Amino acid sequence: MSDDKRNALVRWFGDLIDPARPTDAPPPDTLWAFSRWVMDGFGPALIIAFSGFALAGLSEAYILYLIGEVLDLTLSGTEGFFSENMNLLLFAGAFLLIFRPLVFTMSSLFQSVVIAPNLMNRVLIRLNRYTSSQSISYFDDDFAGRIAQKQLQTSNAFSSVVSEVINAGTFASSTFLSMLLLSGVIEPTLALIVAVWIAVYLGLLSYFMPRVRARSKQRANARAAVSGQIVDTTGNMRTVKLFATSEHEDKAVLQESEIFRVRSMEWAQLAVSMRGVMIFLAGTLPATVMLVGLLKWQGGAVTTGELAALGAMSIRLSQMTGWVSWTLMSIFAQVGEIEDGIKMLAKPVTLFDDPDAKELQITSGAISFNDVGFNYGTATGGVADIQLTVAPGEKVGIVGASGAGKSTLVSLLLRLYDADNGAITIDDQDVTKVTQDSLRQQIGMVTQDTALFNRSAMDNIRYGKPDASVGEVAAATRKARAEEFVGDLLDPKGRRGYDAFLGERGVKLSGGQRQRIALARAILKDAPILILDEATSALDSEVEAEIQDALREVVVGKTVIAIAHRLSTIAEMDRIIVMDEGRIVEQGSHAELLAKDGLYAGFWQRQSGGFIGAEAAE
Numbered sequence: 194m195s196d197d198k199r200n201a202l203v204r205w206f207g208d209l210i211d212p213a214r215p216t217d218a219p220p221p222d223t224l225w226a227f228s229r230w231v232m233d234g235f236g237p238a239l240i241i242a243f244s245g246f247a248l249a250g251l252s253e254a255y256i257l258y259l260i261g262e263v264l265d266l267t268l269s270g271t272e273g274f275f276s277e278n279m280n281l282l283l284f285a286g287a288f289l290l291i292f293r294p295l296v297f298t299m300s301s302l303f304q305s306v307v308i309a310p311n312l313m314n315r316v317l318i319r320l321n322r323y324t325s326s327q328s329i330s331y332f333d334d335d336f337a338g339r340i341a342q343k344q345l346q347t348s349n350a351f352s353s354v355v356s357e358v359i360n361a362g363t364f365a366s367s368t369f370l371s372m373l374l375l376s377g378v379i380e381p382t383l384a385l386i387v388a389v390w391i392a393v394y395l396g397l398l399s400y401f402m403p404r405v406r407a408r409s410k411q412r413a414n415a416r417a418a419v420s421g422q423i424v425d426t427t428g429n430m431r432t433v434k435l436f437a438t439s440e441h442e443d444k445a446v447l448q449e450s451e452i453f454r455v456r457s458m459e460w461a462q463l464a465v466s467m468r469g470v471m472i473f474l475a476g477t478l479p480a481t482v483m484l485v486g487l488l489k490w491q492g493g494a495v496t497t498g499e500l501a502a503l504g505a506m507s508i509r510l511s512q513m514t515g516w517v518s519w520t521l522m523s524i525f526a527q528v529g530e531i532e533d534g535i536k537m538l539a540k541p542v543t544l545f546d547d548p549d550a551k552e553l554q555i556t557s558g559a560i561s562f563n564d565v566g567f568n569y570g571t572a573t574g575g576v577a578d579i580q581l582t583v584a585p586g587e588k589v590g591i592v593g594a595s596g597a598g599k600s601t602l603v604s605l606l607l608r609l610y611d612a613d614n615g616a617i618t619i620d621d622q623d624v625t626k627v628t629q630d631s632l633r634q635q636i637g638m639v640t641q642d643t644a645l646f647n648r649s650a651m652d653n654i655r656y657g658k659p660d661a662s663v664g665e666v667a668a669a670t671r672k673a674r675a676e677e678f679v680g681d682l683l684d685p686k687g688r689r690g691y692d693a694f695l696g697e698r699g700v701k702l703s704g705g706q707r708q709r710i711a712l713a714r715a716i717l718k719d720a721p722i723l724i725l726d727e728a729t730s731a732l733d734s735e736v737e738a739e740i741q742d743a744l745r746e747v748v749v750g751k752t753v754i755a756i757a758h759r760l761s762t763i764a765e766m767d768r769i770i771v772m773d774e775g776r777i778v779e780q781g782s783h784a785e786l787l788a789k790d791g792l793y794a795g796f797w798q799r800q801s802g803g804f805i806g807a808e809a810a811e
Contacts, residue, residue: 206306210234212314220323222539224532231316231351238307242359245300250367252293254375254506259285261502268497304359313352320344320538328544329609338424340538342417347534350527361520365513372506376482379499380489383482387510390478394514397474401467402525408460409529415453417533422449428697464522468515475514482507544611546628553627555635556620557585558721558752560606565615567605576601576775579615588753590763592796593772599756601775603724606754608632619722637720641727643707645699650679651691653699653710657718665717666691672743673713678706712740716747723748725755760797769793 214234221227232239263285266278275282321344324331332340369391377384426433426442433442486503489495495503560583568575576598583589591599605612608624617624624632637657645653654666661669670676682693684701699707715723725744741762757763764783771779771786771793779791786793 254371261498265498339421
């Protein structure tokens, strides 16, 4: 068979299971329930794999039995040996050269090709899908690196556990059982010895394995903490360099690393103790079986061939003891990692779609906040008593000192959080009664802290409309005044222009360039509602003027909410909302607010370089 045909055949087997098969159920937080959650559709493949390795294990004892039979036949003399025993010899040859290799091959095929890679991807895909549905608070409360580490840890460990249970667990169990039966057929006393030995072996396993499992959880948690700390430092390396805090970050990593080292040594100490005990126990089986077997042979109860088979069987079991013990230790260690992972990843989603949620239908783009209140679970922060209506197509600016509640208001509109009281509606549709995806698909946003992916410029801009044509992307780039620098991009791998990668979080670009990419993305999305959260804060005056011209074109016909400290950027808004300590305290046009001589007028008088001054926050 050619390599292409062989690869196609293997691929056919690998495609028997769909790793991306969806599920609506959340991941359970117990091991057996979690196993059922991820393994739907794997049943037939598991049966074949388990059955194959069970037959392979049974064949281990039967081979020794055949060897004993042949050895006894040789004691009758050499004359006519082959002619008289040809059928047995042919059967033994076919068993060794055809049946056994075929069983092992098919079992390994289903374990290694059908089950293992699909199962690892199934766990990773489902956990990632579920994690992605968590609220922003979930990600705010943990390291991104730790979350990713837990997903990879759990998927890899689960796949390994299932593979080892199929391979080592099934093969070893059937081998132990078959050799117990073989010894019973030869001599019941020897079967009792093997049975007692197996019972002691299982008893020691039941002592060690729960301890291995517990220490593995501790080790996995410590490893994830190290990973999270390293990712957190690496992701903020520019800040580390600017503040010259490499030594401080090194100490933080060393602290977590030391905890991981101690947990690893605790696990290793237990592993060493277990291996020593198991190796001693392994030596007792062949010594005891051969001693009793020789006494039985001397008394004529056991033939020479049977004695040879028993000796080979006891040595084989003894050899398997170390392998099985180490494999079981690995299985229980990884079970500990799975349980540690699902404990974190299976947390209930706190912000979810209503069971009867419908798609948001935009007819005009009217937005209403009706007596909305929200806090972050602290004494400060959040908003209270927000009563605000934004008319279709109206351009509303929001100003206020840091912590006044401006971004919170936008987060509630996007339903990144649920309001504690009151209601937010878009075209008379409560945002909690529509699907989150449909809500956010109808809102374009450009933020001060622009989030870009380590992907090409084309991919980052096209994120606003994944099916956009190259022409549409180019048009959006021109409107965002970004085409000149995008055309000059060059990454370390030689990719140019739209094909150049932007680095993690867009580190290859300046702040102004990142914001123009984000603006191009929002322009391409062309949503009926547009939110600008400090959208021009990273731009110099000349570029800002260009972008303001571009925005005048973009916002036509859209409902716009713009947050800014640079008051000159919102002076042309239809209406300006002034917030203070989570409440709306003033509203009106730029001229009207200046005439009131209130908080906004104070901001305008004190601003330096067009920004709200620090004293405004006092």
